[in-house]
Every structure is written in structure tokens, then in C-alpha cells.
Amino acid sequence: MCPADQVATNNDHLVQSEDPEHPANLIPELCRKFYNWGWVTGTGGGTSIRQGDHIFIAPSGVQKELMQPNNIFVLQWPTPKYPASDRNYIRKPLKLNPSACTPLFLTAFEQGAGCCIHTHSQWAVLVTLLVEREKGPDACFEISNIEQIKGIPRGKGKGMLGFFDTLKIPIIENTAFEEDLTSGLEAAMNKYPDTYAVLVRRHGIYVWGDNTAKAKTQCESLDYIFQLAVEMHKLGLPWVK
């Protein structure tokens, strides 16, 4: 756990609220759920929320399910993505570093997202392995004729996908360091401007939404679909009719 006595008193009021929906309360609460779903075990994965001109970010390398509100970093939005030293932190807990996923979360916020979730779900990883043969910029997971596809938006302001639509989630290659995934994420977003998620080969997935509830439900729908896809593959059933 992140020790409470290692926390600075800088702008503590930004993470102190009785409101369970406040991002500083919501991020630890969500990460406890995500841990139980196998999404953020072993310190991997995480979540970031934008509220107005503040971005709330978890620390790096901590047990995400044990996080407390006073462990949360706050960035003034907008903020430079690079170099990291130029980012506008207005709250930095002592002896902790911000998540290595920060530039990826910022990339989602640049697209207008209100929340971004990164998971290391084994179903997401397995799907990237099953389409491993299609390496390169065109790598993509595709599935159709599954009811849960309706839980994924067609694109911003375009409503939700329908049963007969084909869900497409781009896959980018993993890198040695989480931060170095940023250019791949940006490229995938440019190539698939309607996507709300990008898979990372042998690593996991980034999912974002207009707000926290949408990011969470979209991530749940995708995880359901990935698990189903793995089981379909084992039964020799095609993903696209």
C-alpha cells in the first residue's frame, strides 16, 4: 500500500471530498473492482479521470487495489504531453511517481475523453495473440453478430454499434516502456478516428469514454466480447460471419 505519511500537503483539498463520485474517491474504488476482475493485478493497468480542468492520475508501480485518495496526482488541464518535466502537476504525493500510462491517458483526453482505463486483462492479451499473424499497422480485432457489440459507440455523436455491424479494435505492438506506446496509440487513433479502444499486443488494452461510466461499461463490454471470442476460437467458430 502507499503509505499515508509519505504524502505531501500540496493542494490536498483537491483529493479530499465526501462525494463518492469525486475522481479522487472514484479511481481507488474503480481499481478495487478492476483488481477483482483481473484487470489491474500485480500493479499493472490503471485509470485516469478528467474533471473540468483537472486530470486525476494514480501513482506508478503501486498495488492499484490498495490506493487511497491521498495517493492521487492532479494535473492542470491542458498540459504538455512531452517532455514529462513540463507537465503541470498541481498535486504530487511525495515519494511516488505518476503512472507510466500518463502520456497515453493524456492522448485520450486530447480526443475529448472524460476517463481512460488501461487493463492487463488476459482476455484482451489472448485476443492479440490470436491475431498475431496480422502484424503491422493494419492489425485489427474484428467481430460481428454478437449482441454485446451494442455496448460500443459507432463513433463520437454517432450512436452505438448495431448487432449486424462489425466491431473493429486496432492492435498496436508493445514497447519496452509503457510511455513509448504513445506514438502507436496516436497512430491508431488517426487511422481509426471512431475507435474508443486500442489493444496492445501481449500487454492489454486502453479504453476511453466521454465520462467514467461510459469508459467502464465500454471496457466491460469489450472484456466480455474478448472472452467470448477466445472461447469461440477454441470451438472453431468464426468471429465474423
Ligand SMILES: CSCCC(=O)C(=O)COP(=O)(O)O
Ligand atoms: C507489471 S505492470 C508493468 C507496467 C504496466 O504495464 C502498467 O500498466 C502499469 O503502469 P503504472 O506506471 O501505472 O504502474
Ligand SMILES: [Zn+2]
Ligand atoms: Zn500496462
